[in-house]
Amino acid sequence: xxxxxxxxxxxxxxxxxxxxxxxxxxxxxxxxxxxxxxxxxxxxxxxxxxxxxxxxxxxxxxxxxxxxxxxxxxxxxxxxxxxxxxxxxxxxxxxxxxxxxxxxxxxxxxxxxxxxxxxxxxxxxxxxxxxxxxxxxxxxxxxxxxxxxxxxxxxxxxxxxxxxxxxxxxxxxxxxxxxxxxxxxxxxxxxxxxxxxxxxxxxxxxxxxxxxxxxxxxxxxxxxxxxxxxxxxxxxxxxxx
Amino acid sequence: xxxxxxxxxxxxxxxxxxxxxxxxxxxxxxxxxxxxxxxxxxxxxxxxxxxxxxxxxxxxxxxxxxxxxxxxxxxxxxxxxxxxxxxxxxxxxxxxxxxxxxxxxxxxxxxxxxxxxxxxxxxxxxxxxxxxxxxxxxxxxxxxxxxxxxxxxxxxxxxxxxxxxxxxxxxxxxxxxxxxxxxxxxxxxxxxxxxxxxxxxxxxxxxxxxxxxxxxxxxxxxxxxxxxxxxxxxxxxxxxxxxxxxxxxxxxxxxxxxxxxxxxxxxxxxxxxxxxxxxxxxxxxxxxxxxxxxxxxxxxxxxxxxxxxxxxxxxxxxxxxxxxxxxxxxxxxxxxxxxxxxxxxxxxxxxxxxxxxxxxxxxxxxxxxxxxxxxxxxxxxxxxxxxxxxxxxxxxxxxxxxxxxxxxxxxxxxxxxxxxxxxxxxxxxxxxxxxxxxxxxxxxxxxxxxxxxxxxxxxxxxxxxxxxxxxxxxxxxxxxxxxxxxxxxxxxxxxxxxxxxxxxxxxxxx
Ligand code: SF4
Ligand code: SF4
Numbered sequence: 001x002x003x004x005x006x007x008x009x010x011x012x013x014x015x016x017x018x019x020x021x022x023x024x025x026x027x028x029x030x031x032x033x034x035x036x037x038x039x040x041x042x043x044x045x046x047x048x049x050x051x052x053x054x055x056x057x058x059x060x061x062x063x064x065x066x067x068x069x070x071x072x073x074x075x076x077x078x079x080x081x082x083x084x085x086x087x088x089x090x091x092x093x094x095x096x097x098x099x100x101x102x103x104x105x106x107x108x109x110x111x112x113x114x115x116x117x118x119x120x121x122x123x124x125x126x127x128x129x130x131x132x133x134x135x136x137x138x139x140x141x142x143x144x145x146x147x148x149x150x151x152x153x154x155x156x157x158x159x160x161x162x163x164x165x166x167x168x169x170x171x172x173x174x175x176x177x178x179x180x181x182x183x184x185x186x187x188x189x190x191x192x193x194x195x196x197x198x199x200x201x202x203x204x205x206x207x208x209x210x211x212x213x214x215x216x217x218x219x220x221x222x223x224x225x226x227x228x229x230x231x232x233x234x235x236x237x238x239x240x241x
Numbered sequence: 242x243x244x245x246x247x248x249x250x251x252x253x254x255x256x257x258x259x260x261x262x263x264x265x266x267x268x269x270x271x272x273x274x275x276x277x278x279x280x281x282x283x284x285x286x287x288x289x290x291x292x293x294x295x296x297x298x299x300x301x302x303x304x305x306x307x308x309x310x311x312x313x314x315x316x317x318x319x320x321x322x323x324x325x326x327x328x329x330x331x332x333x334x335x336x337x338x339x340x341x342x343x344x345x346x347x348x349x350x351x352x353x354x355x356x357x358x359x360x361x362x363x364x365x366x367x368x369x370x371x372x373x374x375x376x377x378x379x380x381x382x383x384x385x386x387x388x389x390x391x392x393x394x395x396x397x398x399x400x401x402x403x404x405x406x407x408x409x410x411x412x413x414x415x416x417x418x419x420x421x422x423x424x425x426x427x428x429x430x431x432x433x434x435x436x437x438x439x440x441x442x443x444x445x446x447x448x449x450x451x452x453x454x455x456x457x458x459x460x461x462x463x464x465x466x467x468x469x470x471x472x473x474x475x476x477x478x479x480x481x482x483x484x485x486x487x488x489x490x491x492x493x494x495x496x497x498x499x500x501x502x503x504x505x506x507x508x509x510x511x512x513x514x515x516x517x518x519x520x521x522x523x524x525x526x527x528x529x530x531x532x533x534x535x536x537x538x539x540x541x542x543x544x545x546x547x548x549x550x551x552x553x554x555x556x557x558x559x560x561x562x563x564x565x566x567x568x569x570x571x572x573x574x575x576x577x578x579x580x581x582x583x584x585x586x587x588x589x590x591x592x593x594x595x596x597x598x599x600x601x602x603x604x605x606x607x608x609x610x611x612x613x614x615x616x617x618x619x620x621x622x623x624x625x626x627x628x629x630x631x632x633x634x635x636x637x638x639x640x641x642x643x644x645x646x647x648x649x650x651x652x653x654x655x656x657x658x659x660x661x662x663x664x665x666x667x668x669x670x671x672x673x674x675x676x677x678x679x680x681x682x683x684x685x686x687x688x689x690x691x692x693x694x695x696x697x698x699x700x701x702x703x704x705x706x707x708x709x710x711x712x713x714x715x716x717x718x719x720x721x722x723x724x725x726x727x728x729x730x731x732x733x734x735x736x737x738x739x740x741x742x743x744x745x746x747x748x749x750x751x
Pocket of ligand 2: 316317318319320321338339393394396397398
């Protein structure tokens with residue numbers, strides 16, 4: 001069992017890293033031939049960094065669009081960020097100071113993450129427009145994330161999992177030593193779903209995470225009159241004519 | 242065409258219940274063989290349309306980062322789903338921006354991602370069939386490329402980019418749109434959307450000089466093809482004869498007159514509109530833009546000023562520098578751009594919007610007004626979608642909102658705003674943009690105007706607004722045509738420079 005999980009984790013991590021890097025490389029390689037920031041847009045590079053920061057940290061555009069999606073979406077993402085940071089304790093020895101510090105918040109974040117996810121799902125099921133645009137995979141992603149969050153919470157609050165053993169398993173994995181994983185149902189489920197998430201990330205809508213940084217409507221500077229913007233294939237036309 | 246009626250105003254702007262299929266089969270006429278051939282597109286649906294379309298899609302995915310990122314990034318959150326005026330007006334779910342994108346995204350997933358190749362049902366992927374192609378034609382011609390959806394999307398996904406890509410694929414396999422392609426061919430051949438040849442244009446301008454003389458007693462010139470003039474005015478050709486557009490043209494001429502600016506039109510390049518953007522075709526977009534470069538070089542002008550037109554200003558402001566070198570800041574080894582940029586006077590913004598020009602002059606105290614001339618009006622201002630979300634005026638972000646309003650306040654005493662959810666970056670398209678300003682789309686145009694008409698109704702009831710100031714040729718035509726469906730007088734639609742024209746005091750009066 002432990003060996004199986006070890007292999008799955010290696011494989012999933014590989015798929016995740018290679019898949020993600022290759023998507024990012026594609027985005028980076030693809031030219032943006034025209035200036036298309038959604039205006040009003042910042043006129044300086046620094047302004048663009050601020051705009052992106054507001055989008056990534058506060059979900060500014062979503063806030064303007066719809067308070068329900070924003071509050072649930074933001075709650076889910078912010079909680080998840082905390083939860084992930086808290087999980088660093090299973091991969092570091094000794095545990096970094098700031099990870100110890102956020103430990104208590106990380107625990108509650110698991111609960112708020114679940115609330116956010118459920119709020120999003122309720123909307124997806126009950127709002128006619130959103131139901132219309134949803135594919136089966138949209139629902140399944142929510143199921144998967146809800147599964148990860150609830151199995152994690154279960155280990156914390158219901159059953160008891162030997163986290164020390166889990167930790168030594170992962171520390172071992174990182175040094176290519178396959179140790180012993182406690183055989184316990186919530187943990188298996190939790191880890192299995194995480195494996196699925198990692199493996200499927202680069203072929204799914206989760207690509208919105210790297211995608212936002214490459215979105216030309218958000219990351220371009222509004223200075224087309226001041227600076228001539230040229231792309232490779234656009235420029236080529238000039239030498240031909 | 243069956244009788245079209247305007248949808249009822251919504252008492253509270255609630256989001257409509259979906260009516261699937263409401264706008265099925267209501268797309269515009271397809272271009273015939275001759276029109277297609279004029280632009281170098283196949284005359285009718287090619288036999289291997291399926292493979293060609295997929296190949297073209299792959300090509301666009303490699304050429305446009307926007308398309309590549311937007312195809313992947315959507316999470317179906319639905320934030321954009323209620324933001325489109327065509328969805329609000331028609332309730333057809335496929336007019337929700339995300340659903341419109343999905344028409345193409347479903348095909349993208351099927352052919353370009355392994356999730357879609359292996360589990361099409363699961364991820365909403367589907368084959369490109371003839372039905373799908375027809376659906377594309379229909380619904381990608383029910384998007385005015387107004388970018389309202391992109392304001393609200395957490396990843397900035399701009400449905401306009403997808404619409405443009407889809408139209409490019411469609412034209413490439415032989416399903417171009419009659420209205421837009423016919424117009425582009427006229428620009429290539431004659432120099433403007435109307436197909437108005439040089440001599441006719443000259444006559445029209447002479448007629449205008451007489452009219453203005455009669456009206457004001459002053460010799461305001463409408464020069465054409467004057468070499469060595471300071472300013473080349475590029476304006477939508479509707480300004481030359483359509484109502485109310487022409488009143489704004491008179492306004493520009495009066496501003497040039499009062500400030501002693503030497504200016505000229507060009508008979509070779511007498512069009513600001515660039516429908517190449519609407520059909521998403523870079524080559525066409527570029528070819529149309531190059532006429533302006535040519536005119537500027539031929540006439541030796543120092544400045545290029547653009548008249549009131551929304552998408553034309555987006556093209557001029559955002560794309561001209563890239564396409565034709567009209568702008569500043571080219572690299573030293575960039576011969577193509579340098580050739581023109583060395584000629585232009587860079588103390589001024591290149592290109593300049595006519596509103597920037599007028600406002601600069603007002604700020605410098607070079608113009609004076611008799612504001613009472615506009616006292617019969619209570620004015621409101623409609624932000625044109627392309628100006629609002631695809632361009633800027635002045636030096637600060639958002640100048641495109643402030644400068645036209647500043648001008649209105651300088652020339653009229655009564656100005657009121659419409660509901661803030663419908664102005665500035667949240668403005669609604671007039672319903673006729675993006676190559677949809679054609680009679681074969683009348684039903685779509687009337688329904689798409691609903692959100693703007695609602696906001697107008699509110700201020701006209703509560704504050705007595707009786708003039709809607711516009712800065713776009715398409716808005717002017719569209720509103721003049723559809724306003725009566727909503728019980729408004731078409732005469733209440735007019736240009737910002739029409740108000741300027743009413744109030745301006747011409748230097749050598751009396
Ligand atoms: S660009 Fe405008 S017309 Fe097109 S889908 Fe978005 S909101 Fe609708
Ligand atoms: S707002 Fe953006 S991510 Fe959300 S459904 Fe619309 S296009 Fe997709």
